[in-house]
Amino acid sequence: MHRFLLEQAELSTPGVIRIQGEEARHAVRVRRLREGEAVQVLNGRGTAADASVLAMDPKGRWVDIQGDQGVRIEPARPRLEVCCPPPKGDRLGQLIDTLSQVGAASWRPLRCDRGSKTPPPNKIERLARVAGEAAKQCGRAWVLRIEPETDFDAALLPEQGGRVIVGDSSGSDAGATGGAPVRLLIGPEGGWTPGELERARAAGATIARFGVHTMRIETAALGAAAILLSNATIPGDPRNTQAEAHP
Amino acid sequence: MHRFLLEQAELSTPGVIRIQGEEARHAVRVRRLREGEAVQVLNGRGTAADASVLAMDPKGRWVDIQGDQGVRIEPARPRLEVCCPPPKGDRLGQLIDTLSQVGAASWRPLRCDRGSKTPPPNKIERLARVAGEAAKQCGRAWVLRIEPETDFDAALLPEQGGRVIVGDSSGSDAGATGGAPVRLLIGPEGGWTPGELERARAAGATIARFGVHTMRIETAALGAAAILLSNATIPGDPRNTQAEAHP
Numbered sequence: 060m061h062r063f064l065l066e067q068a069e070l071s072t073p074g075v076i077r078i079q080g081e082e083a084r085h086a087v088r089v090r091r092l093r094e095g096e097a098v099q100v101l102n103g104r105g106t107a108a109d110a111s112v113l114a115m116d117p118k119g120r121w122v123d124i125q126g127d128q129g130v131r132i133e134p135a136r137p138r139l140e141v142c143c144p145p146p147k148g149d150r151l152g153q154l155i156d157t158l159s160q161v162g163a164a165s166w167r168p169l170r171c172d173r174g175s176k177t178p179p180p181n182k183i184e185r186l187a188r189v190a191g192e193a194a195k196q197c198g199r200a201w202v203l204r205i206e207p208e209t210d211f212d213a214a215l216l217p218e219q220g221g222r223v224i225v226g227d228s229s230g231s232d233a234g235a236t237g238g239a240p241v242r243l244l245i246g247p248e249g250g251w252t253p254g255e256l257e258r259a260r261a262a263g264a265t266i267a268r269f270g271v272h273t274m275r276i277e278t279a280a281l282g283a284a285a286i287l288l289s290n291a292t293i294p295g296d297p298r299n300t301q302a303e304a305h306p
Numbered sequence: 307m308h309r310f311l312l313e314q315a316e317l318s319t320p321g322v323i324r325i326q327g328e329e330a331r332h333a334v335r336v337r338r339l340r341e342g343e344a345v346q347v348l349n350g351r352g353t354a355a356d357a358s359v360l361a362m363d364p365k366g367r368w369v370d371i372q373g374d375q376g377v378r379i380e381p382a383r384p385r386l387e388v389c390c391p392p393p394k395g396d397r398l399g400q401l402i403d404t405l406s407q408v409g410a411a412s413w414r415p416l417r418c419d420r421g422s423k424t425p426p427p428n429k430i431e432r433l434a435r436v437a438g439e440a441a442k443q444c445g446r447a448w449v450l451r452i453e454p455e456t457d458f459d460a461a462l463l464p465e466q467g468g469r470v471i472v473g474d475s476s477g478s479d480a481g482a483t484g485g486a487p488v489r490l491l492i493g494p495e496g497g498w499t500p501g502e503l504e505r506a507r508a509a510g511a512t513i514a515r516f517g518v519h520t521m522r523i524e525t526a527a528l529g530a531a532a533i534l535l536s537n538a539t540i541p542g543d544p545r546n547t548q549a550e551a552h553p
Binding site: 083108135146149157159160162192196197199233234235254269270271272273274275278279281282283284285286288289291293 | 382390404406407409443444445446447478479480481494516517518519520521522525526528529530532533535536537538539540
């Protein structure tokens, strides 16, 4: 099913929506949508509407769709924020793409003792586009948010409360968490310093191990997110009902 | 720490080992090893030996290292076999690389109703190299094995016994498994057919859900492997002891 991401759309009433720009061009020229085809519209902020293609410009300058009234879908629970140093090159985009698929709520670049370079503003902008594309691909009603950089000590004290879990091989095995928000901290490839681990324990963070081998940042972050979200739910999502039918 | 992978080495006695070819060139010209530097030698079949650099050819044609007697390290438990259709292009290499880091024992291309193309022999050979490089990077004593292709019905009946887990959004939430071997089946991006799911249930397989969103093959396989291996251990690995010290 083809999905459109229209961040400005409220989708509060049914009606005709005209799609232009790159979203229209891609739908017509690459995906080759046909009239009458069922599609979906997301606003990336929790509203999704079923729709069908009414008409389109053969050159892809516009597509008109008839949209139903949007349905509100809550974000996945637990809310998982991932903080880690940005991996190099393409691996940063892969991290955002895969964290989107696995259901993380947000990502934040983390500055820590063994260093990490802040991604430049144009890279951050590109990451927001990656998150938007991933939301369309995997049908997320909420786009993964790219948050401002934080340093390790500030990351230990989330403004909105919730548990802080620090990935480290010295911790005990991690498992699924309950419904409360979780902030996950994954360290640089050189590992945390002893001082950082001490400050994490002093701040009440849980030190948890997410695998038996040394992993690269983006693999550790994805694996850890998958484990922490392994019993996540999306209130109101039909897939929950399906899952409950085969306990 | 730099690691050498020498698949022919037995490492049963201490002694001088001469490394040649690409392994030597890379160590001298790219990693710029120095005399006296501590390194490790793996044979990819469960033996690891600490070693130090004795001498090297400045052009990288050879490196001599003094190796200790090798230590036997058991494979990670549970033994996890992953079967899935090969994702396209680079994503297949990424799958093998990340499954290696997360601790899967083997990967097998899976043929299923919604199709999958068998990777050509030269690609399979390249995957074995990817698995070897990943083992060096993450310090695995056992290289992830690339197994021959299987079809869905044969995959439901593992020759060596153990549980079969089929990933599907209709299943209940998956969690860590015990120590018994597990075969994990991840479907194509179009999903399983109803017939496949029925045959899986009839064969006694567990249908399990590994995430709230639709995922690409390689993301689903990695996330599911991370969840199933989240309390894995490596008998004899010093990292287990460390983990037990902070319960």
